[in-house]
Amino acid sequence: MAKDGAAAGDTQKTSMMNDPAVRSIVFQVVLLGLVVFVGWYLFHNTTQNLASRNIASGFGFLEQPAGFDIIQSLIPFSQSATYGDAFVVALLNTLLISAIGIVIATVVGFVVGIARLSDNWIVARLATVYVETLRNIPLLLQIFFWYFAVLRALPGPRDSYTIMDVFFLNQRGFYGPAPVMEDGFWTIPVALILGIAIAVAVSIWAKKRLMATGKQFHSFWVGLAVIIGLPVLAALVTGVPFTWEYPALKGFNFQGGVVMIPEFMAVLFALSLYTASFIAEVVRSGILAVSKGQSEAAHALGIRQGLTLRLVVIPQALRVMIPPLTSQYLNLLKNSSLGAAVGYPELVAVVAGTVLNQTGQAIEVIALTMAVYLTFSLLISLFMNWYNARKALVER
Amino acid sequence: MSNASDPIVFTPTPAQPPPANTVGVVGWLRANLFNGWFNSLLTVLSVYLLYVTIPPLLDWLFLSATVSGTDRSACEGADGACWTFIKMRFNQILFGFYPDGEQWRPIATFVIGFGALISTVFPSKARKWTVLFLLTLYPVLAFFLLSGGYFGLEEVETAKWGGLTVTLVVSVTGIVASFPIGIVLALGRRSNMPIVRSACVVFIEVVRGVPLISVLFMASVMLPLFLPEGMNFNKLLRALVGVTLFTAAYMAEVVRGGLQAVPKGQYEGAAALGLRYWQMMILIILPQALKLVIPSIVNSFISLFKDTTLVYIVGLFDVLEIIRVSTKDANWIGFEKEGYVFAAFMFWIFCFAMSRVSLRIEKRLDTSHRK
Numbered sequence: 001m002a003k004d005g006a007a008a009g010d011t012q013k014t015s016m017m018n019d020p021a022v023r024s025i026v027f028q029v030v031l032l033g034l035v036v037f038v039g040w041y042l043f044h045n046t047t048q049n050l051a052s053r054n055i056a057s058g059f060g061f062l063e064q065p066a067g068f069d070i071i072q073s074l075i076p077f078s079q080s081a082t083y084g085d086a087f088v089v090a091l092l093n094t095l096l097i098s099a100i101g102i103v104i105a106t107v108v109g110f111v112v113g114i115a116r117l118s119d120n121w122i123v124a125r126l127a128t129v130y131v132e133t134l135r136n137i138p139l140l141l142q143i144f145f146w147y148f149a150v151l152r153a154l155p156g157p158r159d160s161y162t163i164m165d166v167f168f169l170n171q172r173g174f175y176g177p178a179p180v181m182e183d184g185f186w187t188i189p190v191a192l193i194l195g196i197a198i199a200v201a202v203s204i205w206a207k208k209r210l211m212a213t214g215k216q217f218h219s220f221w222v223g224l225a226v227i228i229g230l231p232v233l234a235a236l237v238t239g240v241p242f243t244w245e246y247p248a249l250k251g252f253n254f255q256g257g258v259v260m261i262p263e264f265m266a267v268l269f270a271l272s273l274y275t276a277s278f279i280a281e282v283v284r285s286g287i288l289a290v291s292k293g294q295s296e297a298a299h300a301l302g303i304r305q306g307l308t309l310r311l312v313v314i315p316q317a318l319r320v321m322i323p324p325l326t327s328q329y330l331n332l333l334k335n336s337s338l339g340a341a342v343g344y345p346e347l348v349a350v351v352a353g354t355v356l357n358q359t360g361q362a363i364e365v366i367a368l369t370m371a372v373y374l375t376f377s378l379l380i381s382l383f384m385n386w387y388n389a390r391k392a393l394v395e396r
Numbered sequence: 397m398s399n400a401s402d403p404i405v406f407t408p409t410p411a412q413p414p415p416a417n418t419v420g421v422v423g424w425l426r427a428n429l430f431n432g433w434f435n436s437l438l439t440v441l442s443v444y445l446l447y448v449t450i451p452p453l454l455d456w457l458f459l460s461a462t463v464s465g466t467d468r469s470a471c472e473g474a475d476g477a478c479w480t481f482i483k484m485r486f487n488q489i490l491f492g493f494y495p496d497g498e499q500w501r502p503i504a505t506f507v508i509g510f511g512a513l514i515s516t517v518f519p520s521k522a523r524k525w526t527v528l529f530l531l532t533l534y535p536v537l538a539f540f541l542l543s544g545g546y547f548g549l550e551e552v553e554t555a556k557w558g559g560l561t562v563t564l565v566v567s568v569t570g571i572v573a574s575f576p577i578g579i580v581l582a583l584g585r586r587s588n589m590p591i592v593r594s595a596c597v598v599f600i601e602v603v604r605g606v607p608l609i610s611v612l613f614m615a616s617v618m619l620p621l622f623l624p625e626g627m628n629f630n631k632l633l634r635a636l637v638g639v640t641l642f643t644a645a646y647m648a649e650v651v652r653g654g655l656q657a658v659p660k661g662q663y664e665g666a667a668a669l670g671l672r673y674w675q676m677m678i679l680i681i682l683p684q685a686l687k688l689v690i691p692s693i694v695n696s697f698i699s700l701f702k703d704t705t706l707v708y709i710v711g712l713f714d715v716l717e718i719i720r721v722s723t724k725d726a727n728w729i730g731f732e733k734e735g736y737v738f739a740a741f742m743f744w745i746f747c748f749a750m751s752r753v754s755l756r757i758e759k760r761l762d763t764s765h766r767k
Contacts, residue, residue, distance in 0.1 A: 028591040035595060042622045049621045120435045121428035122442045136747035137740045138702035141716055145740065148723065149732040334607035338706070352613050362617040369613075370606045377605035 090350035104272035109279025134277040147266035147342040174260040175247035184241035191234035199223030263344035286321035326384035492558015554632040558713035570639040578647025603645035616710040635707045650692045654685030694754035
């Protein structure tokens with residue numbers, strides 16, 4: 001503090017207790033002591049409680065066989081797998097739903113946010129109704145609505161809704177065909193990666209040429225054509241090295257193909273539509289924050305409405321939008337834990353639910369769960385901070 | 397001057413009326429719905445969407461709905477919603493398992509609190525005292541009224557509380573209790589003392605980095621482990637501890653925003669007057685900072701209000717949980733839509749009203765001259 005020097009200079013006038021530096025040290029030592037004492041007290045109680053309940057602490061339980069099944073897993077998981085495997089499966093499920101949710105929420109949120117500013121009266125009203133309805137209803141309620149009132153109310157497998165006998169929708173989920181790989185299948189992913197690499201290279205080259213000569217090049221369409229074209233070409237050349245496995249009704253349920261379980265769909269719909277209503281508001285306020293003179297100047301230069309939005313308004317709005325957008329993405333990741341309420345096997349449901357119930361290792365399990373969310377929160381904020389710094393206004 | 401030629405006066409020809417297709421209904425339609433082919437397409441699509449969804453929805457909600465009768469037989473054969481289900485469960489949705497004869501107590505608690513809150517909106521001399529009453533005496537009064545056991549009131553265990561009563565108790569207690577903690581955390585985060593600052597930063601960032609559901613899990617399974625043997629919390633208290641700690645971290649960030657918005661001259665002026673730290677904060681800084689963040693506090697309350705649906709984790713019966721359990725009742729199976737639509741309506745009314753209040757306060761407090 002600024003007063004330090006004066007107080008240290010004339011010690012006769014001020015007593016020790018009035019010296020801000022001394023007071024600050026005393027205060028901090030007291031606080032530290034208090035924190036340590038409370039920590040020790042809780043630790044002491046916990047060890048006693050654990051001892052009286054015969055629970056051994058430590059993460060050894062992760063190696064024990066789990067003996068339960070998980071209804072959706074991205075990696076092979078059987079009843080003989082360990083608690084550690086269950087943790088990985090649950091983590092992947094959380095990441096899967098968050099990643100897809102973020103993509104859908106962003107797209108829907110941008111569309112609705114821009115629609116709210118549309119000069120089409122009815123479209124703007126519809127977008128307002130969407131935002132004001134969805135963001136004022138608790139997410140858990142929306143998940144319940146989709147799960148219990150919509151998806152559970154669908155017909156059974158025998159009376160499924162179907163699209164051309166390829167896609168089926170019923171109580172048990174949404175079924176679609178799955179590709180079955182044959183020899184030579186590897187060419188397709190390789191072609192896809194090659195296509196993406198070429199597209200990136202083309203866009204870098206086009207940007208350089210634009211900066212140097214002012215000549216435009218439609219790198220977006222060329223890139224898209226390459227990314228789609230190369231894998232198709234690879235498939236045709238190698239003679240379509242895969243077949244589609246269609247889901248078919250056998251007995252009481254569908255077999256084969258890929259399935260999206262209703263728990264996944266309910267959480268995904270609710271999560272992404274709910275978050276989209278918040279993202280729409282972020283987008284709207286971001287666009288409103290760009291001064292009107294910017295779009296007027298663009299119009300005066302003869303730039304069309306769509307291009308003005310894309311080249312002038314959105315790049316400037318992004319700057320305002322990034323921090324709140326980051327917190328919405330983080331909210332989505334954290335809110336995916338509500339999937340536990342309908343039994344979607346994500347981190348909280350599997351680890352803090354089933355594993356905790358079976359092992360009783362409350363402290364380790366809760367610490368593990370929280371650590372995962374904390375790690376991802378920190379990672380996403382770090383990434384977004386980096387992106388923000390890149391997009392920030394460079395003041396000269 | 398008499399007979400000079402009449403001065404030539406310029407009389408403009410009267411203005412032509414604007415083209416008929418730019419004024420009136422037609423003009424409005426052209427400007428707002430049909431300017432350009434893309435907007436016309438959007439308009440047609442939107443109208444079609446409304447035409448497809450609204451009439452069946454209204455039909456289901458009101459026209460073909462059933463409200464008569466006392467059991468599910470009243471709804472057999474009807475196409476619309478079965479509001480009989482909600483009617484029969486309405487008492488539980490509001491009070492949970494609170495004894496029938498004692499339900500005036502939650503009502504009285506709510507009316508007193510809401511009345512006092514409304515009266516603070518109108519400027520009057522008593523406003524300061526009303527706020528003081530709400531923050532100090534009212535929580536005590538509400539506790540004794542709701543739980544009873546004294547003054548001749550029959551004791552009602554918290555396990556019997558439920559429905560809207562629990563939702564309101566958890567959210568209001570959460571926001572009121574987290575308010576002072578949040579202020580202390582925010583001040584700590586801006587402190588010059590490294591240990592104080594880092595302790596506050598760690599708490600705030602850790603709590604904000606994890607989902608509420610895991611905090612509630614912690615409150616329900618780890619709190620009993622933390623406490624000495626024999627000491628036990630009831631479920632409501634566990635939920636309240638979890639919710640309060642969680643909200644306090646968010647509240648701290650809200651208050652910090654307010655503290656940062658107070659101009660530096662205010663701090664320097666207070667220091668120049670020789671005010672001590674707490675005098676400076678309580679008399680000069682916090683009144684300005686908190687006034688700035690009232691809308692954000694209301695917004696935190698809205699999200700807390702929605703988040704109270706998660707207290708089912710610790711085994712409480714809030715509005716949503718009561719409805720979810722009711723739809724599993726053998727007598728009322730198959731009425732999920734009615735239950736969740738009604739719950740959504742209840743939450744929507746509360747949250748939408750509060751968001752309007754927040755907007756109004758924001759407008760009233762906005763002293764800037766921007767448009």
